[in-house]
Amino acid sequence: MLPTEVRKDRMLRDRKGRVAKKLRISVTDRCNFACLFCMPEKDKISWIPTKEILDFDEIERVATVLASLGIEKVRITGGEPLLRRDLEKLVGKITSIDGIRSVDMTTNGWHLESKAGALRRAGLRGVTVSLHSLRSDRFARISGVDALPRVLRGIEKALDEGLKPVKINSVAIRGYNDDEILDLIEYARERRISIRFIEFMPFDGLGMWDYEKVVSGKEIIDAVSRRYPLVATGRGSSETSSIWRFGDGKGDLGLITPMSEPFCDDCDRVRLTSDGKLLSCLFDTEYHDLRSILRNGATDGELADAILKAVWKKPDGVGYMPWIKDGWAKPRNMNAIGG
Numbered sequence: 001m002l003p004t005e006v007r008k009d010r011m012l013r014d015r016k017g018r019v020a021k022k023l024r025i026s027v028t029d030r031c032n033f034a035c036l037f038c039m040p041e042k043d044k045i046s047w048i049p050t051k052e053i054l055d056f057d058e059i060e061r062v063a064t065v066l067a068s069l070g071i072e073k074v075r076i077t078g079g080e081p082l083l084r085r086d087l088e089k090l091v092g093k094i095t096s097i098d099g100i101r102s103v104d105m106t107t108n109g110w111h112l113e114s115k116a117g118a119l120r121r122a123g124l125r126g127v128t129v130s131l132h133s134l135r136s137d138r139f140a141r142i143s144g145v146d147a148l149p150r151v152l153r154g155i156e157k158a159l160d161e162g163l164k165p166v167k168i169n170s171v172a173i174r175g176y177n178d179d180e181i182l183d184l185i186e187y188a189r190e191r192r193i194s195i196r197f198i199e200f201m202p203f204d205g206l207g208m209w210d211y212e213k214v215v216s217g218k219e220i221i222d223a224v225s226r227r228y229p230l231v232a233t234g235r236g237s238s239e240t241s242s243i244w245r246f247g248d249g250k251g252d253l254g255l256i257t258p259m260s261e262p263f264c265d266d267c268d269r270v271r272l273t274s275d276g277k278l279l280s281c282l283f284d285t286e287y288h289d290l291r292s293i294l295r296n297g298a299t300d301g302e303l304a305d306a307i308l309k310a311v312w313k314k315p316d317g318v319g320y321m322p323w324i325k326d327g328w329a330k331p332r333n334m335n336a337i338g339g
């Protein structure tokens, strides 16, 4: 039962008093890459059937209801979001929703060179491109596709088009690419791009995650500060990254540390999966089905009530799940959740 104060103030408040302001929308679980820390083996993938995937009007409707409940910022993700045809149309719809202040996207970069202009014209603010190696052969081994030059061209194009911010996301995995942290940083610094290292989380389809493979934020700072003087600026309220500025003024470095230093107490994010499930916590196993509510003729008020109830039950977060380190049955692979 929803408490009276939530029914009255109609904000996305949970039991701990956290209020959601940001929404990640996964527009597809499909990806043309097969990053080894994300997707299962090719012959073991079962994609979400097309008829279960929300169309753009349905996504717009859920986003509009969420905006009426206080969501202000949207990030479009996937799977690979740019596999959705005419994605710029969805960007245009979402940027036009009352209350939405910014729409950004996370992408593997494959279609960025051809799409950056249309996305910017549709109102996309910034783009985060995943880049885990600068060595062609290793990039291909990690992502399953020999695409490094194309992804790098996509990053340049995003910068030329004026998308802002352009950022890089990198997952450092021990024994795979942890010897490239400084090279990736240098690449980002030369272009004044912010780079974020995300700790490896147990959402991989191959089941290769174990704590030994997680390169912690602290390890990264120790290694980087041996080469570059760093100034800690901390983690802004409800942000995912702890930011370190380079002492010489050439940009900054972010660390996203859900495994070693979780940041659940001020989490202000909710997720909508491509098949219309609302997820109030990345690590939650309870998926709230909005698609059937939408498709069964519910009013916006009924949809809003279902969303408020789902968010109210948001779990405390990974920081309160001690079992995570002892092996854990993950809910879905990252490509189907939306990172």
Ligand code: SAM
Pocket: 031, 037, 038, 077, 078, 079, 080, 081, 106, 107, 108, 128, 129, 130, 169, 170, 171, 198, 199, 200, 201, 202, 203, 204, 334, 335, 338, 339
């Ligand atoms: N296809 C897009 C991409 O490659 O950026 C967007 C979706 S991807 C799931 C979103 C982000 O999640 C990427 O930056 C990716 O590196 C990250 N990611 C995927 N699996 C992860 C895992 N097991 N642990 C940490 N980050 C992961």
